[in-house]
Amino acid sequence: MDQAVSARGIAERHTGRIGGPITALREIAAEFGYIERAHMEGVADAFNLTVAEVRGIVGFYGDLNTEPRGRTHIRICQAEACQSVGARELTAAAVARFGAGLGETAADGSVSLEAVYCLGLCTTGPAATVNDRVIVRATAEALAS
């Protein structure tokens, strides 16, 4: 399947709508697992934007990833409130347990780790997400379950 055509097809469903490019990019990321240049070209064509403009949107939103993620994607808060209750230690334990550093995917593709800066759960840190599941007072064991 030609991914540019497919990405354009997804994008065309959202033309003429407020926030259409962002909605299209979110759907493309969900469909393909990440957003590559061909996808951005499809969105640019559908919305009469330049690829640079679409790349700007993708770069602004951290959830719009441009690289494949692990089958399990873990985000660990690195902001101050979570640091004060052990985020650095949690991160070190996760790196050791899953075999990937922040911003990396384990060699077998099982897990990817990402730094985030506040999930809005500051009073219950360290905070993390496993795929879309929120983990408060996170431990490495909780991230693995």
Ligand code: FES
């Ligand atoms: S500082 Fe970690 S959730 Fe806000």
